[in-house]
Structure formats: structure tokens, C-alpha cells
Amino acid sequence: MKAIMTVISTDRVGIIAEITTLLASMSVNILDLNQTIMGGMFTMTILVDTSTSDYGFEDIRAALTEKGESASLTIRIQRADIFNAMHRI
Amino acid sequence: MLNISDIMKTLDMIDHQHLDIRTITMGISLRDCAHPDMSVCARKIYDKICHCAEHLVETGCTIENEYGIPIVNKRISVTPAALVAESCEGGDYVLIARSMDNAARQCGVNFIGGYSALVHKGFTNGDRRLIESIPEALAETELVCSSVNIATTKAGINMDAVALMGKIIKQTAELTADSGGLGCAKLVVFANAVEDNPFMAGAFHGIGEPECVxxxxxxxxxxxxxxxxxxxxxxxxxxxxxxxxxxxxxxxxxxxxxxxxxxxxxxxxxxxxxxxxxxxxxxxxxxxxxxxxxxxxxxxxxxxxxxxxxxxxxxxxxxxxxxxxxxxxxxxxxxxxxxxxxxxxxxxxxxxxxxxxxxxxxxxxxxxxxxxxxxxxxxxxxxxxxxxxxxxxxxxxxxxxxxxxxxxxxxxxxxxxxxxxxxxxxxxxxxxxxxxxxxxxxxxxxxxxxxx
The missing domain is CATH 3.20.70.20 (Anaerobic Ribonucleotide-triphosphate Reductase Large Chain)
Known part of the structure; x- marks a missing residue:
């Protein structure tokens, strides 16, 4: 399943490393990654493929939420279809 | 990949502009639940709703989590109860409402619609009995919604039904006076009612609809x-x-x-x-x-x-x-x-x-x-x-x-x-x-x- 992850936070060193390490530990494959500072905030979107992972979508979501809470990051993962539906004809 | 600003725009809509799916409503036909014995009819209604909508709420929640979009309500609409209960010989129609209410609770939905009658050209005996039971049904149940269609462009306006509904609304308000007349918030009087409306309180599963939808x-x-x-x-x-x-x-x-x-x-x-x-x-x-x-x-x-x-x-x-x-x-x-x-x-x-x-x-x-x-x-x-x-x-x-x-x-x-x-x-x-x-x-x- 292709999903879009969004990470929003105040900028600091190592956010990408922490997130990608976590994804690698669950064998979630990164297909594309975009990072910028938007309105002064660290904003990252990552297109991932969860089918490479043995974890279910719900487990991956829970792990990311937990990471977000412990590292003060707002992390979300949503199926990519919803963005495609809204922004592509 | 998708444009980062498009992604953030969607998130902003969800987070700050209340974008949501207001309701997923499952329409269920109860036409096969008719029975001369009202208690059997009520049991068949309960069983069928619970069977069809068993996974509705859970599925709604899974979709909500996967897509990250709130789905505010999960609801059920059923065949207008007057059509289903009409073949019952005697018995109190409120029993049907209770059965719908219990089934809705069992399935975990927010509301169930279809305690309804279609009387735009006239009443059958069952229609009249159902309408007269609406005040008590809405007072005694929590999740049941009721609607009555009193007019269509094709049939004109049934003014006898219009007169009756004024009285029914008053009675409903009186029976639910302790909650500000809340029963009336669950009662809609329609002209040209639609058969596939997912919104409450007016949702019912029309007679041209499939088994389940x-x-x-x-x-x-x-x-x-x-x-x-x-x-x-x-x-x-x-x-x-x-x-x-x-x-x-x-x-x-x-x-x-x-x-x-x-x-x-x-x-x-x-x-x-x-x-x-x-x-x-x-x-x-x-x-x-x-x-x-x-x-x-x-x-x-x-x-x-x-x-x-x-x-x-x-x-x-x-x-x-x-x-x-x-x-x-x-x-x-x-x-x-x-x-x-x-x-x-x-x-x-x-x-x-x-x-x-x-x-x-x-x-x-x-x-x-x-x-x-x-x-x-x-x-x-x-x-x-x-x-x-x-x-x-x-x-x-x-x-x-x-x-x-x-x-x-x-x-x-x-x-x-x-x-x-x-x-x-x-x-x-x-x-x-x-x-x-x-x-x-x-x-x-x-x-x-x-x-x-």
C-alpha cells in the first residue's frame, strides 16, 4: 500500500535520520521524500510503500504516533489515494 | 510525487476547516421481515439489521484511520417501517421502534432512520397506526429517527396527513418535554422524499433500493x-x-x-x-x-x-x-x-x-x-x-x-x-x-x- 507520511515540527538536527531509521527498522520502503521549511516549521512529506513490511498499516501507524509523541513531532500517515483523489483528475 | 503544498492543503482542510465525511449510511431492506406476529417481525428486524451492519462501524473506523479523514457518523437506514409492520395482526408498533433501537445500539451506530410512512396520496391502515405511534416511539427510543412523506409532485399534497402531522409533532414535543422536545428533532415531514438520503433524521431505505447499499x-x-x-x-x-x-x-x-x-x-x-x-x-x-x-x-x-x-x-x-x-x-x-x-x-x-x-x-x-x-x-x-x-x-x-x-x-x-x-x-x-x-x-x- 502506498501512503503519504507528513512530519511537522520545529526544526532541529536529525529529524530525517530518526524517521528514516524507524521506517527502515520496519522494512517500510521510501519511494520519494520532500522536505522544506514552511512558515518557519520543518515540513516533510514522504511517499512510502508499506507492502515491503511485515507490519500491518495499523502497527506502522501506531509506531509512528508513538515516535511522534516521544520526539515532539507531528507525524501522520495516510493512504496516498486520498491526496490523489483530491488533487488529480 | 504529489505536490507538498497540495498535501498540506488537504491536511489544513481536515485540521482547521472541519473537512470530514459526515456519514456512511448503510441502507437495509426489511421487506423480508414482515410476519403476522409482531414479536416475530420485531425479532426478524433486529436479526437482519445486526447481521447486515455487523461490521459497519468497525469498517468505518478502519477507513478513517487509514485515510486520516474523520468519518463523523456511521448510520443505518431501513425500509419504511409502516410497509414492514403492516402485515402484523395487532400489536403495538412501538415494539418495532424498540427493535430498531436495540439493533442500532448493538451495531454501535449513531442513528437509525426509517420509522417512516409514505402517505402522499393517502393512508393505509398500517400507515395510520405507525404515524399514531411516532410520539411514543420517539420518546421511548434514543437512536430511532422517523419521517413521513405527505406530498409529491406526482400526487399532490395529502392535507389529511398534513393535519395529522401537526398533531403528531405537538404530541412528540409533549412526550419529550423534559429534553426540550428533542423527539421532534428526530421527526421529518417530507414532500418529495428521496429514497437514498444518507442524512438523518430523514433517511429511509426506499422501496426501489437493493437489498443492502x-x-x-x-x-x-x-x-x-x-x-x-x-x-x-x-x-x-x-x-x-x-x-x-x-x-x-x-x-x-x-x-x-x-x-x-x-x-x-x-x-x-x-x-x-x-x-x-x-x-x-x-x-x-x-x-x-x-x-x-x-x-x-x-x-x-x-x-x-x-x-x-x-x-x-x-x-x-x-x-x-x-x-x-x-x-x-x-x-x-x-x-x-x-x-x-x-x-x-x-x-x-x-x-x-x-x-x-x-x-x-x-x-x-x-x-x-x-x-x-x-x-x-x-x-x-x-x-x-x-x-x-x-x-x-x-x-x-x-x-x-x-x-x-x-x-x-x-x-x-x-x-x-x-x-x-x-x-x-x-x-x-x-x-x-x-x-x-x-x-x-x-x-x-x-x-x-x-x-x-
Whole structure:
């Protein structure tokens, strides 16, 4: 399943490393990654493929939420279809 | 990959503009539950609903989590109960309502609609028994919603039913007086009722519908409002285009969710209802959209034109985004459920007369309006007749969901809580319509009905 992850936070060193390490530990494959500072905030979107992972979508979501809470990051993962539906004809 | 700003725009809609799927409603046919013994009929109804909707809520929650889009309500609509219970020999119809209520609780849904009768041309014995049981049924159950169709463009207006419904609404208010007449918030009187409406309180599973079906109602007044803020002062051509584009996006999301729910539940997809359904939350109001178009307060001169544009643009934008559009599809104007409408009514700018004019151009009718508790049944019937006339002549759905709030008078406030919100009590004309309502009979179908 292709999903879009969004990470929003105040900028600091190592956010990408922490997130990608976590994804690698669950064998979630990164297909594309975009990072910028938007309105002064660290904003990252990552297109991932969860089918490479043995974890279910719900487990991956829970792990990311937990990471977000412990590292003060707002992390979300949503199926990519919803963005495609809204922004592509 | 998707544009980062598109992604953030969607998240902003969800987080700050109240974008959500308002409801996934499963329509279930109960036609095979008829039985001469009412207790058997009630049991069959309970069993069938629980069987069909067993995974509805759980599936809705999974979709919500995977897509990150709130699905506010999961609901059930069923075949009008009058049709199912009619073959029962004796027995109290309230038993059917209780059975529906228990099944809804068991499935974990927010509401169940279909304690309904279709009497636009006349009553069967079962219709009459069901309608007479509505006050008690709504007082004794929590999740059951009721509706009665009293007119169609094809059949005209059943004025006997109009007269009866005025009395039924009064009785319902009296039996639920301790909660401000809450029972009336779960009772809709329709003209040209639609068979696939996913929204409550008027949802029922029409007789032309399949065994089981999934209908989805989208929402998003906050998103439309926010989009219009970016085109301040520009012409109506730009306003209409902006609403259309926004409605397209919202509806595409609704279509996606509807298809996903249908596939996972193994139930056919019916329709997406393109409605702008407000909530009492700030930033989720249809009235504020109208005000954004340049009106100081919703209800002032120009409101009807603004609503006409909004209603039309929502449909035009949404229709290309969905394979099947149905239900009510348009802007809702429920007073107690819309923060801007509440404020406008409290201020006295939004009146019953203006709301009546607005119902000529929007998707439903006089919705969630509190009137003084001493309003007579005849006056309520006359209000219903006026709305039905608008629906019948204009070949559109209209409805009346009115609460004669017991013990309350103009200026008071009635609190319903949750999505039902709170309503300022609005004045009605004190002059009587009793002679008009007492005539009974049928107002013939208009010329518009003769299309063949």
C-alpha cells in the first residue's frame, strides 16, 4: 500500500535520520521524500510503500504516533489515494 | 510525487476547516421481515439489521484511520417501517421502534432512520397506526429517527396527513418535554422524499433500493468558506468557480471513501450525497459562507440569491467527481445545527419567512427550527403545507423539522446538544390557520406532474 507520511515540527538536527531509521527498522520502503521549511516549521512529506513490511498499516501507524509523541513531532500517515483523489483528475 | 503544498492543503482542510465525511449510511431492506406476529417481525428486524451492519462501524473506523479523514457518523437506514409492520395482526408498533433501537445500539451506530410512512396520496391502515405511534416511539427510543412523506409532485399534497402531522409533532414535543422536545428533532415531514438520503433524521431505505447499499454524505462548509475568503470582493463568476472547484475536491474524497466502504463490506455502492452539512462548531457554518459573499448577517436581503448560487455550484462541482450522485445533494440550512444561523436567528435577522424563501433554492426545508411551545397543531400543519407546496410545485424535496419547545417562548433558547446544537425560539404568526387545515382532502398535483 502506498501512503503519504507528513512530519511537522520545529526544526532541529536529525529529524530525517530518526524517521528514516524507524521506517527502515520496519522494512517500510521510501519511494520519494520532500522536505522544506514552511512558515518557519520543518515540513516533510514522504511517499512510502508499506507492502515491503511485515507490519500491518495499523502497527506502522501506531509506531509512528508513538515516535511522534516521544520526539515532539507531528507525524501522520495516510493512504496516498486520498491526496490523489483530491488533487488529480 | 504529489505536490507538498497540495498535501498540506488537504491536511489544513481536515485540521482547521472541519473537512470530514459526515456519514456512511448503510441502507437495509426489511421487506423480508414482515410476519403476522409482531414479536416475530420485531425479532426478524433486529436479526437482519445486526447481521447486515455487523461490521459497519468497525469498517468505518478502519477507513478513517487509514485515510486520516474523520468519518463523523456511521448510520443505518431501513425500509419504511409502516410497509414492514403492516402485515402484523395487532400489536403495538412501538415494539418495532424498540427493535430498531436495540439493533442500532448493538451495531454501535449513531442513528437509525426509517420509522417512516409514505402517505402522499393517502393512508393505509398500517400507515395510520405507525404515524399514531411516532410520539411514543420517539420518546421511548434514543437512536430511532422517523419521517413521513405527505406530498409529491406526482400526487399532490395529502392535507389529511398534513393535519395529522401537526398533531403528531405537538404530541412528540409533549412526550419529550423534559429534553426540550428533542423527539421532534428526530421527526421529518417530507414532500418529495428521496429514497437514498444518507442524512438523518430523514433517511429511509426506499422501496426501489437493493437489498443492502452504502450511501455516503460528504460535508465541508468550512472548506468552502475558507476558499471564498481567498477571493474577497471578486465577481460572482469567480465565487461560483471557487465553490465548484472546492466541491469537486470534497466529493472526490467522498467517492473514494464510499467505494472503499462498499468494497470492504461487500455491499453495493449507492450514491454520494453532495451536501454541505453544517455543525454547531465555529468554522463549519453554511450561514458564514453566505455572509462571506458580502452579506452583513445571514437572512438579510440577498441571502436567497447567495444560497441559490452556493447550492447550484456545489452540485456542479460535485457531480463530475462522483459516479452516482443522489440523496438530497445541496446546502443544508438547519438553524440549530449551524453556528451562523443560530447567531442570525438570535439577532432577529433570520426569520421563519426568510428561511421559507431560502428553502425554494436549497436542498431541504425548514430544518431544526424551534418555535414557541404554545404554537397550535394547526399552525404547525400550515407551516408544513407551505413547505410542501414549495416542494411540489418546484419538483424538489422540501421538509419540515420543527420543534414546538414545551414551556418556551420567543427569545428563549433550546439546547439539544451534540450535532443537533441549540436553537433560539423563533416567532410564528399568532393568526389562526385552523379553518384552512380543517378542510382536509388533497391538494391536487400541479401541472408540473403531467410530463408524460
Amino acid at each position: 452504502i450511501n455516503v454524505g460528504v460535508s465541508g462548509p468550512g472548506v468552502v468558506h475558507s476558499a471564498l475568503k481567498s477571493v474577497k470582493g471578486q465577481s460572482f463568476d469567480v465565487v461560483a468557480e471557487t465553490v465548484k472547484r472546492t466541491a469537486f475536491r470534497i466529493t472526490r474524497m467522498g467517492q473514494l471513501v464510499a467505494q472503499e466502504a462498499s468494497q470492504r463490506l461487500g455491499v453495493p455502492f449507492g450514491v454520494v450525497d453532495l451536501s454541505l452539512a453544517p455543525t454547531p462548531a465555529v468554522g463549519d457554518s453554511v450561514a458564514r459562507i453566505l455572509e462571506e459573499m458580502g452579506l452583513e448577517v445571514c437572512g438579510t436581503h440577498g441571502t436567497t440569491a447567495a444560497l441559490a448560487l452556493l447550492n447550484d455550484a456545489v452540485k456542479k462541482g460535485g457531480i463530475m467527481a462522483s459516479s452516482h450522485v443522489g440523496g438530497l445533494s445541496g446546502a443544508f440550512i438547519p438553524v440549530s445545527e449551524d453556528e451562523g444561523m443560530i447567531a442570525a436567528a438570535r439577532r432577529g435577522t433570520l426569520t421563519l419567512e426568510k428561511l421559507e424563501a431560502m428553502t425554494c433554492v436549497c436542498s431541504v426545508g425548514l430544518d431544526m427550527i424551534a418555535v414557541p411551545g404554545d404554537t397550535s397543531a394547526d399552525t404547525i400543519s400550515a407551516i408544513i403545507a407551505d413547505e410542501a407546496a414549495i416542494g411540489v410545485v418546484n419538483s424538489k424535496t422540501t421538509a419540515v423539522r420543527i420543534i414546538p419547545a414545551p414551556g418556551k417562548t420567543v427569545g428563549d433558547n433550546v439546547e439539544f446538544g451534540g450535532l443537533l446544537g441549540n436553537a433560539p425560539v423563533m416567532p410564528v404568526h399568532p393568526e389562526s390557520s385552523a379553518g384552512f387545515i380543517a378542510r382536509g382532502g388533497r391538494i391536487p398535483a400541479p401541472m408540473q406532474s403531467l410530463k408524460n
